[in-house]
Amino acid sequence: MSSHTFVQALLSGILLGCFYAVMALGFSMILGVTRALNLAHGDLIILGGYLGYWLWSGSGLHPLLLVPVAGAALLPLALLCQWLFQRLPEPKELSSLMLTFGLSLLLQNFMLGLWRGEYRIIASEPLTASVRVGSLVLNQGRLIVAAAALILVAALYLGLTRTRWGRAVRATSLDREAAALLGINVDEATRTTFLLAFGLSGGAGVLFATLHYLYPAGGIEVTLLAIVLTIWAGAGRLRSVLLASILLGVIETLTLTWSGPRWRELVVALMLLGSLLARSGGLARSRSR
Amino acid sequence: MPRRGWIGTSLVAAALLLFPPLSGFHPYYLYLVSTALLFGTLATSWNLLAYAGQISFGHAAFFGLGGYTAALVSLSGLSPWLALALGGAVGASGAAAIGMASARLSGASLALGTLAYTEIWRGIAHNWTAVSGGGAGLIGIPPLTPLPWLPLDLARSRTGSYYLALAFLLLVIAVFWGILRSRLGLAFAAVREEEERASLLGVHPLPWKVLAFALSGFFSGLAGGLYVNMVRVVEPDLIFSHYFSILPLVMATFGGLGTLLGPALAALALYLASELLLHPYIPAFHQLPYALALIVVALYLPGGLAGLLPSPSPLPKRGEGETRHGAA
Amino acid sequence: MALLEGQGLSMAFGGLLALRGVDIAVEERQVVGLLGPNGSGKTTLFNILSGLLHPTAGEIWFGGTRVTNLRPWQISRLGIGRTFQIARPFVHSTVFDNVLVGVTFRSRDHVSRGEDRRREAERLLATVGLAGKASALAHTLSLGERKRLELAMALSTRPTLLLLDELASGLSPKGREEVVRFYGQLKERGLTIFAIEHSFRVLARVADRLLVLDQGAIVADGRPEQVLGSPRVVTAYLGEEE
Numbered sequence: 001m002s003s004h005t006f007v008q009a010l011l012s013g014i015l016l017g018c019f020y021a022v023m024a025l026g027f028s029m030i031l032g033v034t035r036a037l038n039l040a041h042g043d044l045i046i047l048g049g050y051l052g053y054w055l056w057s058g059s060g061l062h063p064l065l066l067v068p069v070a071g072a073a074l075l076p077l078a079l080l081c082q083w084l085f086q087r088l089p090e091p092k093e094l095s096s097l098m099l100t101f102g103l104s105l106l107l108q109n110f111m112l113g114l115w116r117g118e119y120r121i122i123a124s125e126p127l128t129a130s131v132r133v134g135s136l137v138l139n140q141g142r143l144i145v146a147a148a149a150l151i152l153v154a155a156l157y158l159g160l161t162r163t164r165w166g167r168a169v170r171a172t173s174l175d176r177e178a179a180a181l182l183g184i185n186v187d188e189a190t191r192t193t194f195l196l197a198f199g200l201s202g203g204a205g206v207l208f209a210t211l212h213y214l215y216p217a218g219g220i221e222v223t224l225l226a227i228v229l230t231i232w233a234g235a236g237r238l239r240s241v242l243l244a245s246i247l248l249g250v251i252e253t254l255t256l257t258w259s260g261p262r263w264r265e266l267v268v269a270l271m272l273l274g275s276l277l278a279r280s281g282g283l284a285r286s287r288s289r
Numbered sequence: 290m291p292r293r294g295w296i297g298t299s300l301v302a303a304a305l306l307l308f309p310p311l312s313g314f315h316p317y318y319l320y321l322v323s324t325a326l327l328f329g330t331l332a333t334s335w336n337l338l339a340y341a342g343q344i345s346f347g348h349a350a351f352f353g354l355g356g357y358t359a360a361l362v363s364l365s366g367l368s369p370w371l372a373l374a375l376g377g378a379v380g381a382s383g384a385a386a387i388g389m390a391s392a393r394l395s396g397a398s399l400a401l402g403t404l405a406y407t408e409i410w411r412g413i414a415h416n417w418t419a420v421s422g423g424g425a426g427l428i429g430i431p432p433l434t435p436l437p438w439l440p441l442d443l444a445r446s447r448t449g450s451y452y453l454a455l456a457f458l459l460l461v462i463a464v465f466w467g468i469l470r471s472r473l474g475l476a477f478a479a480v481r482e483e484e485e486r487a488s489l490l491g492v493h494p495l496p497w498k499v500l501a502f503a504l505s506g507f508f509s510g511l512a513g514g515l516y517v518n519m520v521r522v523v524e525p526d527l528i529f530s531h532y533f534s535i536l537p538l539v540m541a542t543f544g545g546l547g548t549l550l551g552p553a554l555a556a557l558a559l560y561l562a563s564e565l566l567l568h569p570y571i572p573a574f575h576q577l578p579y580a581l582a583l584i585v586v587a588l589y590l591p592g593g594l595a596g597l598l599p600s601p602s603p604l605p606k607r608g609e610g611e612t613r614h615g616a617a
Numbered sequence: 618m619a620l621l622e623g624q625g626l627s628m629a630f631g632g633l634l635a636l637r638g639v640d641i642a643v644e645e646r647q648v649v650g651l652l653g654p655n656g657s658g659k660t661t662l663f664n665i666l667s668g669l670l671h672p673t674a675g676e677i678w679f680g681g682t683r684v685t686n687l688r689p690w691q692i693s694r695l696g697i698g699r700t701f702q703i704a705r706p707f708v709h710s711t712v713f714d715n716v717l718v719g720v721t722f723r724s725r726d727h728v729s730r731g732e733d734r735r736r737e738a739e740r741l742l743a744t745v746g747l748a749g750k751a752s753a754l755a756h757t758l759s760l761g762e763r764k765r766l767e768l769a770m771a772l773s774t775r776p777t778l779l780l781l782d783e784l785a786s787g788l789s790p791k792g793r794e795e796v797v798r799f800y801g802q803l804k805e806r807g808l809t810i811f812a813i814e815h816s817f818r819v820l821a822r823v824a825d826r827l828l829v830l831d832q833g834a835i836v837a838d839g840r841p842e843q844v845l846g847s848p849r850v851v852t853a854y855l856g857e858e859e
Contacts, residue, residue, distance in 0.1 A: 037401070039404075084584070087588050088587065088588065091397070094397045096397075097397055097401070098538070098583060098586065101531075101538070102535075102581070102587060103580070103584065105580040105583070106577070106580040106581075106584075109573065109576050109577060110574075217526070217531075224405060265408060265411070266409060266412025267412075269406075269409045272402075272405040273409065276405070277393050277402070472721055475714060475721055476718075478709075479707055479710075479718045482707040482710060483705060483707055485669065486705050487718060488689040488690045488693070489668075489698075489699060490690075490718045490722060490770065490773065490774055491690050491693045491694050491723040492722045493688070
């Protein structure tokens with residue numbers, strides 16, 4: 001591998017990592033606040049993607065304009081899921097896996113019913129062009145997606161660190177009971193987290209659909225990716241998720257240059273199993289270690 | 290623990306199950322009932338593993354390994370019967386391999402590990418084109434050949450696979466029944482209830498957990514092999530589909546964890562209801578009952594799956610001891 | 618050499634030192650009592666001796682064999698049995714099955730007929746007075762019955778050394794009297810006993826020797842009348858006696 005391809009791969013990897021961060025954050029935030037593992041996370045992203053595709057093919061609008069629309073469309077689902085997650089019996093990690101395995105199947109069936117099994121992608125003209133920076137060639141679509149992702153992550157970061165509700169969310173995610181004792185409205189913080197996480201996932205779906213083909217069962221790979229990143233970063237930790245995503249993006253780009261794209265899902269699944277074996281503790285308790 | 294009344298019930302059920310082919314069922318319905326019986330086998334083997342305290346979200350891996358093995362062996366010209374047996378063996382080995390992970394993983398982590406394991410095998414099947422045929426899979430899997438010592442023509446048409454599916458289901462139920470009455474059942478229950486306490490009584494937990502995985506994987510692999518033999522094709526996205534992980538989980542939890550016949554009966558009822566009542570009218574949504582059943586079970590199963598698992602904390606709950614104390 | 622010997626046993630949980638270089642020796646066929654205020658490290662010591670925890674430093678010898686880093690089932694098979702202060706039966710199994718587990722799996726190369734094992738489990742239940750409860754589920758038992766079951770489970774592996782964790786605590790005076798008698802019976806059967814008890818009165822009657830643990834270190838070791846009279850022990854315990 002020449003140094004030139006290396007730099008090229010590194011840059012593409014960083015761009016990919018920003019995109020991964022947006023795809024993983026929703027999962028990580030919900031795990032942080034509720035200790036529930038959302039296996040339907042990837043399906044939510046695919047659903048957002050389908051909505052984006054549907055709106056885009058109907059209206060021809062720029063896909064980026066559809067990011068907030070798809071995000072907003074998932075908000076009612078956020079409230080429904082919060083209502084369901086609250087009712088989960090202990091231990092929440094296991095019962096949430098069951099519940100969301102069911103939700104995942106439900107969403108997949110729903111998408112299969114509405115859009116059948118066909119593969120869809122938002123092939124918007126402005127996104128497919130290439131940009132030359134010096135001697136490096138970057139895909140404009142990836143650049144835009146990464147920029148959009150970074151803006152979303154930055155906005156979320158500011159929201160969580162600089163605002164009152166952000167502090168409430170972080171305190172709830174750190175220790176729910178202690179937060180409640182300190183007078184923080186943990187139910188409201190939980191609701192906010194669900195709304196944000198689902199909105200983010202819906203929007204991320206539109207970004208996803210500009211880069212990858214959508215199909216109803218395609219969510220599992222995204223879910224596994226989000227779990228891997230959450231294990232690496234710890235639940236609900238924004239900056240770590242971004243760093244872990246960039247790391248994964250770079251690793252992936254470098255290994256794909258070497259092995260070809262078809263091994264990707266296999267590699268993600270192997271990483272998940274490896275990460276689980278390496279830490280072998282509860283997933284939600286990552287913060288205290 | 291199963292009650293004795295169940296044995297009588299199962300005999301009656303078995304007798305009833307012999308009827309469909311004899312009374313001239315339409316081949317399509319025969320195929321449906323056969324598939325339902327396969328799901329019964331899958332659900333019972335899932336339950337067998339859960340009896341040892343291990344919750345799997347990846348039975349599709351064992352099912353698919355059995356399917357691919359059976360397909361490859363019979364395509365290579367060897368007897369399809371041998372292919373089925375080897376499918377079971379490979380299913381068992383594949384399950385034992387991920388069972389080793391239970392040394393470090395339990396509960397939700399193990400469930401996620403088994404989920405990832407299915408994806409790993411799906412990925413391998415997709416990419417190892419020279420052997421697995423890649424995404425297109427393998428076609429033209431030969432049918433079962435007649436056996437000289439069997440009076441019934443098991444090998445031909447849907448009737449053969451129907452009886453075989455029935456035999457597999459009865460076999461897994463019989464084996465589970467035997468296990469419940471043996472040292473195995475005692476070890477499985479002890480490991481499930483409190484692994485640490487069991488280890489203080491001389492039980493080395495890991496081999497028992499791996500054995501439970503292997504047994505469960507064996508029957509799942511048998512079912513996978515027969516399934517492939519029935520549909521005559523095998524594709525990675527078809528056979529390593531999470532459908533084959535979700536359904537046994539739903540059926541076993543819905544039918545009653547730790548009961549001998551509940552999972553199989555739930556499998557027959559849920560599968561036939563969804564295929565016969567829903568599929569003709571709303572084909573896209575015929576999986577809806579499983580999804581809803583899973584959600585209901587997750588929310589309302591008494592004690593959740595946890596009733597089945599070793600207590601999550603290594604120390605007994607203080608509250609419980611003190612209540613007892615007060616009552617005594 | 619004593620049946621059980623521990624040398625320089627230390628246990629650190631993160632920054633917390635639960636045990637700091639503890640030396641113990643339990644002679645064969647003795648009843649050795651272990652005393653100490655809450656948090657002094659008694660249960661940690663038992664967890665180390667039974668293999669649930671591996672000590673940060675130190676060595677353990679049992680019957681001349683080094684058992685320091687052995688796993689719980691290996692230690693159990695060598696002949697160390699234990700009870701828990703708060704009973705930990707297999708709550709969804711029958712009382713009978715609870716005892717049968719140890720009888721069945723106590724030895725790797727133990728070949729016996731199922732019938733013999735069942736008879737032995739029945740005998741064990743009779744020994745602790747639970748014969749009538751054999752088919753009850755363990756979670757239906759009262760506190761006192763759970764303690765009996767706990768003891769039967771510990772005996773089910775045919776141990777030569779028993780680690781007993783507060784057998785008498787939480788019991789009525791009558792129950793305690795029974796526990797004292799039980800200690801005597803176990804000793805008569807040739808068992809060696811290492812027992813945590815909170816009650817001085819119980820220990821004074823059953824123990825041949827007493828060890829006192831305070832803040833992870835042994836602060837007294839000797840005959841019961843010596844130890845219980847020592848000012849150091851009284852200081853450590855002020856306000857602890859019931």
